[in-house]
Structures are given as structure tokens and as C-alpha cells.
Amino acid sequence: MTAAPFPATLAPVKRIPLWRRYLRRPLGVVALAVFAVVVAVAALASWLAPYDPNFVDFAITHAPPGNGHPLGGDSAGRDILSRLLAGAQTTLYGAVITCVAGLVLGVPAGVSAGYFGGATDRICSWISDALQSVPGMIVLLVVAAGTGQNFTVLMVALGVFLAPGYYRIARARALAVRKEPYIDAARVAGVTNARILRTHMLRAVYAPIIVQTALTAGIAIGMQAGLQFLGIGSASTPSWGQMMNDGFQNMLTYPLILLWPSIALGVTIAALAFIGSTLADLVSVRVELPTRRGVARVRQALEAGTSSGTHAHQAADCALRIENLRVGYASPTGVKKVVRGVSLDAAPGEVLGIVGESGSGKTQTLFSVLDLLPPGGTAVADGIWVGGEEVSRRSPKERAALLGRSIGYVPQEPMTNLDPCYPIERQLAEPLRHVHGLSKAEARQRARDILVRVGITDPDRVLAAYPHQISGGMAQRVLIAGAVAGRPSLLVADEPSTALDVTVQAEVLELLRELQREYGMALVIVTHNFGVVADICDRVVVMKDGRVVETGPVEQIFRRPADPYTAELISASLDDAEGRDELDETWLDRRTAQEGAR
Template sequence: MTTTDIRVAFDRAKQRRRSGLFRRFLRHPGGWIPLAVFVLIVLVGVFAPLLAPMDPNFVDLAAAKAPPSAAHLLGADSTGRDILSRLIYGTRITIWGALITIVTAVVIGVPAGVATGYFRGPFDRIAMWVSDALQSIPGMIILLVVAAGSRNNFELLMVTVGVFMVPGYFRIARSQTLTVREEPYIDAARVSGLSDARIISRHVVKAVYPPVIIQTALTAGMAMGMQAGLQFLGIGDSNVPSWGAMMLEGFRLMLTYPLMLLWPSVALGLTIAVLAIMGSTLAELAQVRTPRLRRRRATAAALEAATTAAPATGTVRHAAEGSVLRVENLRVSHATPSGAVEVVHGVTLDVAAGEVVGIVGESGSGKSQTVFSVLDLLPSSGASTADAIRIAGHEVTHASPKQRQALLGRELGYVPQEPMSNLDPSYTIGHQLVEPLRRVHGMSAAEAKARAREVLLRVGLSDPDRVLRSYPHQVSGGMAQRVLIAGAISGRPSILVADEPTTALDVTVQAEVLELLRELQQEYGMALLIVTHNFGVVADICDRVIVMRGGEIVEQGDVDPLFAEPQQPYTRELIAASLDDAAGRAELDAVGGATLDDDAAGATNATNTTEVRA
């Protein structure tokens, strides 16, 4: 098998994983067979008046305890009522009761779980306490009290059962939301200006609904069993035909007329069994589909570096008037089991209109935490304070999240690192570029698509229509980074923040992306703030550089003077490390240059600039 064959097979495997959960469910024998049986059971309940041979409550004393015959296919009960008719009508009441239970549990549990998982805060703790309390309450005692108080009102009883099922849905929805909200593509959607409601409806719900569907299949069986149990205890209207009431009567006559107990038991057992099989199959298929999610980049290493690195001092150079970003005395801390740990200590910085500024430092220096504070992307454990934060003339120091979000995508664009992680694998690239333009900038569908094509062409993608139709896994890493850049500039922001924009790319593509960012900055006249650990990137593109260590600015200034005469030992070490790395790469290039012919070079370049795979 050639490399191309392996690649094609890999792409097909990924496409199979991307196919819909329910499409694969319908192709699985453990899916479509029990689903067909369950649909048949539901249809029997829906069309009970047409399918039942007689009125389920018609009494024929002459046929009491009659065995199966042409007149009564499954026999008759102790009062002569037709068992088949009562069984068919019992299907209707069983399905209806399960539906009431599921709707109650889903309507209460899923929104509460999504809201608490996404927003956290005090409401999350209260909701968890209520969930624990519901699980600790003896449900059967409450049901008996409700039955006595409502005179055996069937609907109210099933609503009560649904309330006791709420914790299952709540915990599933909350758990899934907590995981998804840490995905980089959620941050990218937030920085593009999409509202929390839109992010939840388009990105979070997409991840929540598969386990909710699985839970529903299992909950339906539990609801049917509990409903039958209540009716078996004599709770409910005895005149309403139900499987539980039939089982109660059959139990009383079990020694003299066992057929009475057989038929409703088979019906209930079959229905619960097919629901359990469907739930099990869905769970198996969902496990194959669920991606391995990444956590936010606020790592323990950053906290450790912030607490151990020795702070240094430096002269702060203020940008000229007309700055598009101004941060004064910014402090960032993270909650830990041993208490709050401060990772950024009083940082002040400016970025002037049309200026390219680089924030450089080693891992754990606080550079990304500084930027995340401005972008409002700190994790739930993080908190920031500042004397002033101004974005494009807007004071946002004490602004609400909604007010600050109104600037995202309009005045402030964001290009994250790890391009593949910042694109939602569930949607096409076109959808992810067009949606912010429509929701944030109020464009029509046609205008948004035209703008998306325009920016894709501008970032060097020659076939924008195919890119728009593609899913993230169908493009290369370099193309994905260009897509993120296109999305960031599509709203024509005043300042573009690029967080390690070339880290995940090879050397050739890195140079192309840096050149592209510089061209776009000059063409659109926007400011550019680049976060990096590489002084080579700073030298290549920046006008001014800010050096951070241990959560503080140790030195800053224009690029050329700072490179010529760095004032701080730490700055000299970083520059020396970058020069050593550059020298090593130049030596490798020199060795390779003697043997690399033109055809090989062209093949290498074609590989690095590959667009969408067909």
C-alpha cells in the first residue's frame, strides 16, 4: 500500500466518523431492528381505536376467563373483557405516560444543565444542590402522596416521575457542556462576536444532544416500568386499560388463569427491551464519534513559572496618541486548592493604530494570560483586574461581558494557535465564516458568503468555493490557519491579536503566514499584536517588542535598537537562543541545498501549499 493509499483510507475513515450518529444508527442491526419494533408499538398505540377488535371496557360475563378463540384472540379477563383490545389500548396509555415523563425531564434538566455548565457561578452550585436533593428523596413516598392528593391523576403522576428523572438529564448536559466550553473553537466563536446564546445553540447543543438521546431511550423504559409498577399497586383509574392494571389482575388470578399475566408482561418486557437495545447501540456509536477534547491553555506550568520566576524591571515605552489598545496595571490570578496565585503582575502596554507589536517570552511568562484577559478568554479559575482597558477608544475596564463582547469581531479580531482545534469539526468552513458575519455584522446570507469568498481569496486560497464547502479535517494545517486569519479580518477590526500564529506550522508555511499577516496589516491599516516565544518572528514582522518574564514586562522598545543593545540579561538570552536556532536552520538549509533539485523543491512547495483534498 502506497502513502497515497494510506492517506485516502485515513480520510475515508475520518469521513465515516464524521457521518451522522443517527445515519450510522440506522445502518447498525442493533439500531434499525429495535427501532422498527418500537415504531410498530407506537403505531399500535396511536391507531388503537382502529386496531382493537372491540371496546376494551365491554363486559361479557358469559366470556369470563375465556381461553383464546376466534371471538377473543388472546382470551378474556375475569369479567369477560377482551384481553387483546385492552392490551392495544394499554399501549396508548403506556406510550403517553412515558412521553409526559420524558418531556418533563428534558425541558427542565437539559436547559438547566447547559446553563450551569456554560455560565457556572453561584447558579451552578445551587443547581447541583437541588439535583443531589432530588436524588436523595424517596420517590415512591412522594408519588403516593401525589396520588392521594390528586385523586390518582395520571398525568400529574407522570409529571412527578419526570421531575425525579431530571438529575440524570441535568448531569449529562452539564458534563458535556463543561467539556465543550473548554474547546478552542468555542473561544474562537466568542472572539468573533457571537453571543453566548448563539454559541450554545450552534456549538454546545451539537455536543449535548447525542448523550441526551441515549438517556431518553433508557429513561423511556424506566418510565414505562415505573408507570406499570404504580398501576400494579392500584394507583390510577381502574377503568382505563393499562398494562400495569392488567398485570395486577393477572397476578391475582395467576394460579387459575396464567394467560392474564402473560400478555401484558410480554408487551412491557418487549418494549423496555427494544428501548434498552437502542440506548446501548447509540451509546456505543457515540463513543466512536466523540472526539478527544483539549483543555484550555492555562496550564500548571504557567502557574509554576509565575510563582518561581524572579521579576525584573524595565522601562515602559508608551505608544503615541491614537492607540487602539491600552492596558494599565493588569493583574491576572488563578484559583488553586492552596489559594489564588497571581500570574500577571501589573502589566501596562499600548498598541498604536497601524503598529505591529510583539509580546515575547518563554512559556509561563504571562504573555498569553495578558492577551486572554483582554479577549475575555480566561478559564473559570482565572480572574483579572486593571486600572484601565481601552479597545479602539472604548473603555471596557468595568464593562459587562455582553458589552465587551460587542467589540469582539468588530474592533478586535483574534487568530489563535493550533488552527485545527479552533475550527468546529461539526460544521463546514463556510458556515463558520458566514455565521459571524450574519449575526455580528448584520449581513445577508449572500453578502456574508461574498465577503467570506473575498477574504479567502485575499489570504491566498485560490479555490474559495471548495474551501467553503469543506470540513476542517479536509484541509491542511497551513490552510486552516489561513481560514482563521480570514475569519479574523472579515469584520475589518481595528486591531488583530495573533497568539502564536505559526507554532503549529512547518518552517515554510510559517514564513508564508507571517508575510500574509504583515501584508494584511498594511492593507487594512489595522494594528497587529503578536504573542510569540520566538524572537525571529519579532524581527521578521514587528515594529516594537515587549519582553515578558514571570508575569511582568522586563523590557520593551523598538525592534532595531532593542536587538542591537538589549538592556536586560534575559532579553539577551532570548535573542541569543533565537540566533542560535536560526543559525542551525541556515546550516541545515545549506546542506540540503546542495542535493535538492528543482523538481524536489517544487514537490515540497506543492505539499506545503496543498489546498483542499478532493
């Protein structure tokens, strides 16, 4: 089959950069501004400080704020403001050293462990676990003693202890990405491991690593202050931890000496924590649930919509009837209308094909009936009838009760629609027990019978198997079995054969047709393939841009398409075939023969 005609122009995909999305978060912006002030203060400390931070003037010992010393003097007669500014420099320098050490050790190790697995993974994970189980503070005190309290070495050592945080995140991301087909494709294309690691893997880990760095910096600053508080580090290098130690010893008599470094430390750590959590929010994929106002806005935009498409049956005779369905999503630029007034119907015993190019709104139409629209999707219709009953005004709970009883659904991707954690028997029997009230034994028997009916020759093995133990074609048969097990009056199938190979495709379509006849169901099948339409459908609805272009019996649509778009779609479907006209005739002749046989 040839794909539907490709649009001449494509709307540009607008990606909003991370920093711009960040600037939309007020809390994140405030935290960033505070941190920027701390960085600026640290960078300009030597210019901003009114005195040398180590200059001692006994006249200002324990002095309160004032007299040219805005924050007063400490217990050794040094200007607190000057020491606080110089301490910011020490603090940030230490945090940078710690984060760099953690990054350099943790990220490459995590990415390699996740990508290569095996011994690399075991060894790296063992080291990471060992580092986490060692009491870090004690080792840092030993390192301080052994290195003459060298601050830089101490911060590198702290980075080593924080590296497992980076390692775990990088490994988990790399493990997930390693299984992606594009990694296999890169390997098959001859791309070296080193290049895959540098490009695909590092790209996949960078967002969570940025988040982790903000959080690690906060932790590093806190631990650094703790070490300095314990007296680690050179006495001539001003630091917030040292200042807190001084303030702690005079806490009852001169509490302000403790207050200033505590505020500086608390504000800096809090700013980093908020930056980290804002970034975490932005990089994690979260389903944003629409607000009531958002839904109301979409509903309002969908109010005015003219119907497209025709009905062939009376409402009471239909297994499915949709009248003027509109579906929309809230988007940054307004409301995106993806279905714009679709009307169609299908009677029991009839096969209705919904056909159209990719993005024409076929699946959204079906999902509206099945209540499967993703969060943010809003459907409005003049009416939706299932089995002659209007359901669009019923509660979601009542509509959900129709699924499994009145409506069966066969999805496009067989494998992803089966839970890998449970054997097939459980997945088939569960709805039969809980929706249809069958006993365990009855449900198992029904599941077994229906598997036999859908052409599975060894039902007992399949019932005991997990999804990964059966083929894609078998999985699709299992899903069809599940969909028809409750004897619904309407079977809805979304591209049920697309994910299968050609021979299996034909068998699955034939099976659907047989079951539809046997159970007298209406079958509504979504496809972009006119071959499928010609093979099994009685009537067809052609969709484009969320609207129905034309509706009619298959033969009429094939012989005399009323709309040029339909003619173009049929032509595109048959382009690759040997002689379009002959194939048209072949299909039509075959259909006529089938009709005669029925």
C-alpha cells in the same frame, strides 16, 4: 512565514449521518423495528382492537385464548388483546409526557449550570441532588392522592424526578465545551450568551441527550407500570400495569393473564434499552481497534510500493535509516495510503530536516519510527535502523525499549505533552529512575542539571511547579530536557517551535542545535518552514503526498532545487519576506559563516 500552497481542490468531507450509521447495527435495527411496531400498535389501537377494551362479557371471564379472543379474557370478562393494545397507547403517552418534562427541566438547567457556573451551577446542582435524594415513589403516591389520580400530572411528576439524569449529562457536556476556544471566540465576536447557549451548547449536548431519552423512556415505562400495578390511575384507562395487577392476583390459576402484559412491557423496555445502548455506542468517541483481517488487508495493499528518496550514509553509520516505509489506514473506501515508500537517513552529528506541506506524511513517517501511529495505522518497511541496528522486525516491546535510551522525542505541543496532575520533577525523574535505573536522588540531580543546561535559570522552582505554572516556552524546554536526559543517539523533533512565539522559537531551535552538537546526536526535525531548515539543518528531505520529492544538502536544495515543488515550497515560505532573493542570500551567507565557525 507563508503557508504552503493551498490545494486547488479539496476532497469533499463525507459525513455519514447518525441514522445511517445506526442502520448498520443489526441489534439496534431489530430493537428499533420492535419499538416501531409498539408505536404503530399504539397509534392504531382503536382500529386494531377487536372489542372495546372496557367492554365486559362475563362469558369470557378467565377464558383461555380462542373463540374470537386471541389472548383470552381477564378476571373481569374483558378482552385481553383489546386491553393490551389500548394499554400500549397509555404506556407510550405516559413515557412521552415524562421524557418531555425531564427534558424541559433538565437540559436547559444543565446547560446553564455548566455554561454560567457559579451561583447558577450551585443552585441547580443543589436542586438536582435534592430530587435524587427524595424517595420518588412515595412522593408520586402522594401526588396521585392529591390530584385525584390524574395520569398526566402523575407522569409530569415522574418526569421531574427523572430530570436530574438529563441535568447531569447536559451540565457535564456544557462544562467541557465552555472551555473550548471557539466559545471564547464567539463571546469576543459579540455573540450573546443566549445565542451561544442555543447554538454551540445545545449542539454539543444533543447526541447524549438522545441516548438519555431512550433510556429514560424505558425507565419511565417501568415506573409507570409499577404505579399502575399499585392501583394508581383511572380504572377505566387500560394499562399494562393494571393488567399485570389483575394477572398477579390470578397468577397460580390463570398465568396467561399475567404473561401477556409482562411480555409487552418487557419487550418494550428491552427495545428502548437496546436503542439507547446502540445510540450510546454511536455517539461516544471510541477508538476502534483494527481487526487482524483489517491489518492484513492494509499490509497487503502496502506490499507493492516503490521507494522514493536516497541515502547518504552506510546503514551501519546511521543513527536513523528508513528504507521504503509505507503507512496506511483502513477506510470505508479501501486503504488510505499516507506514506508511500519513504527512504531517508541521518548520521550521528547531523541535522536532517523533513519538510513538506501539511498532510504530506512527515509526522506519520516519524510516528512509524517511534511506534506512535494511532490505532488503525499500519506501517511496513523494507527496513528501519536505529543506531545501526535493524528494528522494524523486532517485537513492539523491544522497540519500546529503544525509546528513552536510543531515541528522544520532542513533540509539537509542549503543554499537552505534560501531565497536568504531576509536578515537573516527577515527570522528568520518572523515566530516569525506571528506564535508566537511577536512584531518586540521582534522578532529581540529573533532572536539575539538565534543566539548567536547557536554559532554565530557576530549576528548583520549575521542578516543583505543575505544568500550568510555567510558560509554553519553558514547557518546551522541559520536554527537550526530558528528551535528552537519557543521552539518546537520535533526537526526533516534530515541529518543536510551531506552538511558540517567534522569539522563543529561535531560542528553542538554537538550543536543539547546541544539544545535538554537544551530545553528538542525530537530530531529525519535522517542519513545514524552510526558515527552520535554513537555520539549523545540514540536509533536507522534501516530502509531498507521502513520497520524497528530493533529498540533499540544504545549500544545494536552496540554490538549485531539482524539483519544481521544492522551488514552490521555498518560494511560498519566503513570500512575505522583504525580497526573496536577498533573503535567500542572507540565509545562505549566514549559514556559510556558521559552517566556517564550526
